[in-house]
Amino acid sequence: MEPKSETRIEGYAADISSIREAQGRIKSFIRRTDVLTSKTLNALSGKHLFFKCECFLNGYIGSFKIRGACNAVFSLDDDQAAKGVVTQSSGNHGAALAFAAKMRGIPAYVAMPSIAPKCKFENVMRYDAQIIKCDPTLQSRETTASTIVQQTGAILIPSSNDPRIISGQGTMFLELLEQVPQLDTIIAPISGGGMIVGIDSLAAKSINPSIRVLAAGPSGANDAFQFEAAIKIIRLPETKTIADGLRAFLGNHTWPVLRDLVDDIILVEDDEIVEAMKLCYQVLKVAVAPSGAVALAVVLSKSFLNNPIWQNECNRIGIVFSGGNVDLGVLWESLRNLETRRFLPNTFLQVTSYTHLNY
């Protein structure tokens, strides 16, 4: 990749330089994740799909969140780092921050709602972080985190609305574009919290300004979609979706990127997400979380199939599997409740195979 061919996109919380710096900073902790392809899923979508498997990152962490957490922790100077880091998280970011802090040998404090599932507590405790339980409201979580900052002097590392986190997550798109240079489209999940697209479109558009970046979201947590109309940051009163990793909210660092650099937001229903998870499991044999499978759900959705622009112009599509931490019980219950809506034409399935790209 020749740096001179890059477009300088400025005025946001991160840019291609800070993303490249992050890549150098985290490379000893973060392996380059695999890109999978599947003839079966290509046939089903009518497209060339390239699955970026962030679910394969670091065992139990199993999520892209470790990129931003490592970048944030290792960008602190020694004095800043000495007192540790703090965040509030009920999920992957807490475990990722605990991992990064342990790698640096500093304390980590994680404010977690007391009702969080046992496995999420375990994933944070695994790396010896100190857990401070709080009420399951955003206000209680934020207040608890602030109190820890005051008491310990630790540095607050938010889960997404932070330049260090944005630069770290952006490294995923650098990798993907190096692995599959001729992509014309990227589809990635978006949380209210600006999960990936609001963030990583910075990297993609810098390297290839003509690439189309589509955000995939669950219709039960569509604050980002409402942003498009409102052009302001709103917080939905309630979110309800199986994609629990996508229930967060956008912020002042992430929203401008989404507004300016993401081409479209496409919403899908929960049963479409569950069906995409099932395909990941049955065809690819890979565990993908609901919030990770939403981008595959989009490319198989009627909205996508019926849109002539996307059908004509989106052909080589990167699909981001953002994480793989899925509660088997939830998945199974969802599958049982799912009526099979999609009947696969026989021609789709005559030739099926599965390859990892070598790189």
Added chain:
Amino acid sequence: MEPKSETRIEGYAADISSIREAQGRIKSFIRRTDVLTSKTLNALSGKHLFFKCECFLNGYIGSFKIRGACNAVFSLDDDQAAKGVVTQSSGNHGAALAFAAKMRGIPAYVAMPSIAPKCKFENVMRYDAQIIKCDPTLQSRETTASTIVQQTGAILIPSSNDPRIISGQGTMFLELLEQVPQLDTIIAPISGGGMIVGIDSLAAKSINPSIRVLAAGPSGANDAFQFEAAIKIIRLPETKTIADGLRAFLGNHTWPVLRDLVDDIILVEDDEIVEAMKLCYQVLKVAVAPSGAVALAVVLSKSFLNNPIWQNECNRIGIVFSGGNVDLGVLWESLRNLETRRFLPNTFLQVTSYTHLNY
């Protein structure tokens, strides 16, 4: 790999030459499957584990069975092939044979017990094979297959007790030893049908005579274990295990290999198999079927941990994930019923990561 360094093992249904011929014959249909490693699972076992992911083969087929099926179908001459192929199978071999026949453009007939799960019928129908339903007894299955042979002139391709199948399956071990040359041990699942070890030890021992080959089986289907004592082929009156792919029986082509070339057979309980599946899912994010996870269950079992020879001499261990077709409902019910027997010491989990070997 220099052929001159190989040991010539003769007098069995296949040898290193027929396995290398099979490798050439099937290479356009069978990709080299990935080998995964995990620091978490290394720490848990105290060994260096290398997971050979046959579950990644060819989408819905998702099993090593496609190797033997392709070798058998493509080793037929045109006259033999013209009338098609036939087998009896309730599982992966039927789908694999249907795939191979479709690739060659010849008919396939599969005798299947009428009570087989819907998904198994779908996997065979996907490749346009003709299904002939029969009773769910081995006798009915074999009689039905014979009748099809008589009526159609198609060639019978058994699921394992066949030189062409044995040579095809052996290609998996050729690959694994090329990918990880310093293995001192291989653990693979064994069915009564001689699933892998009875077969592939031919390849392993030819290339590296000092390699230790261990067969992993469920204690609920232990005919192979009983063979060790009886030194004759027996058929258990009943098999009962979650590892439904391991319920078949050994035959005259497979049993001598098992007897002479497999070093030990280690049995595990169903709850150990379920726990191994859970680790595959939670740590590796890979779907592994019960019959595929049995080799990981062995390396984590008390039998293995308490055996001083295995503990001292088995250090770099290839673990065969033979297939990935798992019924999520069965897995979930099993997990719910499983009491957590293993408490993971904290030190095991302080550093966790996951890598694909590049090759």
